[in-house]
Amino acid sequence: TPARALSECARVLRPGGRLAVVTLAQHAHQDVTSAYAHRHPGFAPAALRKMLKKAHLDVEQCDVTARERRAPYFQVVTALARRTK
Numbered sequence: 001t002p003a004r005a006l007s008e009c010a011r012v013l014r015p016g017g018r019l020a021v022v023t024l025a026q027h028a029h030q031d032v033t034s035a036y037a038h039r040h041p042g043f044a045p046a047a048l049r050k051m052l053k054k055a056h057l058d059v060e061q062c063d064v065t066a067r068e069r070r071a072p073y074f075q076v077v078t079a080l081a082r083r084t085k
Contacts (some may be wrong), residue, residue, distance in 0.1 A: 002050045010055040013083040019057060023049065025064055025075035032072060039084060045077050057081035 009019050024033070024042035033041075043051075049062040062079040 003054065005056070006051050006055040009059050010083055014085055015083055017083050018060075019052075019081045019083075021052075021077075021079040023048070023077050025077045026070070027074060028046075029074070039041075042075075043077055046070075048077060048079055051062045052079060052081045056083070056085070058084050062072075081082070 006019075006021075013019060024038075024048075026042040027033075028041065030038070030041055045064060046060050051058050052059050052062065055066045058081060060080040060082060062081075063077065064075045065078040066076040068074045
């Protein structure tokens with residue numbers, strides 16, 4: 001599960017270590033992504049930020065950083081977080 005994976009990343013990071021996450025934004029195009037074995041329909045930036053904070057990471061950035069110019073207009077979410085303890 002995504003939250004569990006982020007918790008494990010936080011666990012193995014050294015204090016001060018940084019985590020970068022690049023993923024698709026939440027979407028309704030499973031018909032397109034199923035060909036690539038995607039298991040999750042993307043993440044809203046707010047939901048990803050919440051998961052990172054719950055994993056005890058300090059979120060430096062978590063936003064949509066790119067958008068396709070053609071349909072289905074997938075968006076990319078980039079998050080940067082740091083382990084402080």
